[in-house]
Amino acid sequence: MSDTDHTAAQVEDNPHNTATRAYMNKLAGEDLVAWRMAEVTGRLSADERNMQTEFMMGWYCVAYSHELEVGQVKPARYFAQDLALWRGEDGQARVINAYCAHYGANLAVGGKVHGNLLECPFHAWRWNEKGACEDIPYSRAIPPKAKRDNCIPSWPVREVNGQVLIWYHPEKAEPQWEPFEVPEANDSDWTEFRTYEWHVYSAMENIADNAVDVSHFKYVHGAKTVPEYEFEFDGIKRTITAYLKLQTPRGEVDGKIESVTFGPGQGYVRFSGITETVMITGTCPVERDLTHNRMAFTQPRANVDGPSAGLTKAIVKDITRQFDQDKVILDQHVRMDPPMVCEGDGPFGRNRVYYAQFYAGQNKPKPAAA
Secondary structure (H helix, E strand, C coil): CCCCCCCHHHHHHCCCCHHHHHHHCCCCHHHHHHHHHCCCCCCCCCCCCCCCCCCCCEEEEEEEHHHCCCCCEEEEEECCEEEEEEECCCCCEEEEECECCCCCCECCCCCEEECCEEECCCCCCEECCCCCEEECCCCCCCCCCCCCCCCCCECCEEEECCEEEEEECCCCCCCCCCCCCCHHHHCCCECCCEEEEEEECCCHHHHHHHHHCCCHHHHCCCCCCCCCEEEEEECCEEEEEEEEEEEECCEEEEEEEEEEEECCCEEEEEEECCCCEEEEEEEEEEECCEEEEEEEEECEHHHHCCCCHHHHHHHHHHHHHHHHHHHHHHCCCCCCCCCECCECECCHHHHHHHHHCCCCCCCCCCCCEC
């Protein structure tokens, strides 16, 4: 995750981070947006990079709510599977696997919403959110197998914090917890989301390690010192808190960054001190070595429209810039299992124990090696 205990001037003055910063300075505007989602070619295979072979259970963002309108069908690919997302006339978002059990057409490519059902573009078989066929317009009878739930594999869906979430479990077990809600996401005194996204060519757990990797803030992001952090692990919840001294034109200000995750796919970061900011995250596996990473920012309207508007905008730019820098490294790194750690590193070992609970059992990580 990102650290904001330094101003832009402090970053530029730091001798570290030169190569990564020079690389990123070549990109801006539409070129930067395109780079964030572009395919990274010439990389090693998932096996050569020792990427995890199992996806972790949890709630994962597959779209923002505003991206799926009533009556709309969208294709998506997550967990190495093609999916069909649609929103019925009742406003409810639904997700099933993409391929029609009748003759294999991709329901998300040319399919359409019929009431609350998803109609196949090939023969107009109509499927519900449980993956059961409810109607075949040209037939008096529906095959018994087609009428069963999960004839086409279906996904539990929840919609919170402006995100469409699906529940993933490698053994198709029902949800073991409910997704959390962030109060600011539905507060009229806070802004609409400003959203950003990245494709990062790495696995979920490796990106998660980045949040507890305290030493890289100096050597990648250019912080003058390695920040001090508090870590708390409580069931499916992990909390990382930093208390910071922030340098501003008005002098030194006490700041705080609280980063909370609920399982591997859901999280938020609350920044306070200079200007209040809440960042809602959503990271979802696409393939073994590819993740889709989303950040949605909301801030008090009074700050965005007031005298601190410039600073409020700058903090978002700084956070996204730092994740750009992380992406440069994560796109090409090889997973060390276990990693070799030293005094001054963050709690990699404890973090891996935390994430181990989300595997079904085939991919338990090894403890970190000192």
